[in-house]
Amino acid sequence: MTYQHSQYYEDASIASVLADVARAHRILEIEGHADMSMGHLSYRDPFGRGLWLKRGNLALSEVEGDDFILIDFDGNVLEGTGLRHLEWPLHAEIMKARPDVNFVGHSHPHFATVLGASTEELKPYNNHGIWFAYEGVPRFAETCHIITTVPLGVAAAKALGNAQALLLANHGVAFVGKTVPEVTLAGIFLEKAARFQVDLKASGFTPIEPDPEEAKEKFDRIYPPKAQHNFWTFFNRRLDRVEALQGIGISQISLPPGV
Numbered sequence: 001m002t003y004q005h006s007q008y009y010e011d012a013s014i015a016s017v018l019a020d021v022a023r024a025h026r027i028l029e030i031e032g033h034a035d036m037s038m039g040h041l042s043y044r045d046p047f048g049r050g051l052w053l054k055r056g057n058l059a060l061s062e063v064e065g066d067d068f069i070l071i072d073f074d075g076n077v078l079e080g081t082g083l084r085h086l087e088w089p090l091h092a093e094i095m096k097a098r099p100d101v102n103f104v105g106h107s108h109p110h111f112a113t114v115l116g117a118s119t120e121e122l123k124p125y126n127n128h129g130i131w132f133a134y135e136g137v138p139r140f141a142e143t144c145h146i147i148t149t150v151p152l153g154v155a156a157a158k159a160l161g162n163a164q165a166l167l168l169a170n171h172g173v174a175f176v177g178k179t180v181p182e183v184t185l186a187g188i189f190l191e192k193a194a195r196f197q198v199d200l201k202a203s204g205f206t207p208i209e210p211d212p213e214e215a216k217e218k219f220d221r222i223y224p225p226k227a228q229h230n231f232w233t234f235f236n237r238r239l240d241r242v243e244a245l246q247g248i249g250i251s252q253i254s255l256p257p258g259v
């Protein structure tokens with residue numbers, strides 16, 4: 001796509017990051033995170049004003065670079081127009097609790113939500129699950145509700161701890177990253193790992209339990225920054241091929257052969 005940043009972004013570097021965050025939304029739609037107009041990512045404002053949050057009433061597949069509003073950590077809209085998602089406290093409180101996190105995602109991917117609706121612990125049964133080898137994926141089960149209040153946001157951030165992702169019981173997931181590739185891969189790998197585990201357990205086969213220490217070593221081996229960049233560019237190439245065929249805004253994509 002040809003991205004032109006909106007006039008209300010005073011800093012071109014913010015516009016350029018938001019263009020990538022918009023692409024992350026559209027990639028996640030293809031990777032199993034589609035759920036009507038629900039789901040959103042945010043970007044910590046580099047000037048300390050708060051966070052840039054995707055505006056409401058748009059599917060992940062429809063998000064472009066100027067579809068973000070700037071809110072402060074109390075939820076006040078500082079820049080941009082459009083609906084503020086109800087679950088803004090989830091983003092704000094995670095960013096307040098995690099200074100290392102610049103990007104927060106929230107969505108309702110099917111298989112990770114299946115896992116979250118159970119007591120099953122996500123394990124590194126395949127390469128995608130290895131992404132979470134160090135901290136695991138905790139579960140926030142204090143409520144089945146959406147995270148629309150500051151106390152719920154605080155509690156969810158506490159449940160996340162130092163992890164890269166959180167299962168929200170009977171609801172969806174949250175995932176975080178220092179960079180756009182990191183948050184995107186966390187979201188993609190969470191859903192792929194959950195799908196693998198659901199299939200494995202449904203098969204009736206006896207799972208082989210991976211050694212936790214070896215799983216951490218494997219993470220270091222297969223997901224260094226260079227590999228993360230490589231995977232991010234792969235997902236972008238595929239997004240370009242899909243959008244060249246179908247345009248932006250296709251909600252349910254069945255990829256033709258070779259794409």
Ligand SMILES: [Zn+2]
Nearest residue numbers: 087107146172
């Ligand atoms: Zn939600």
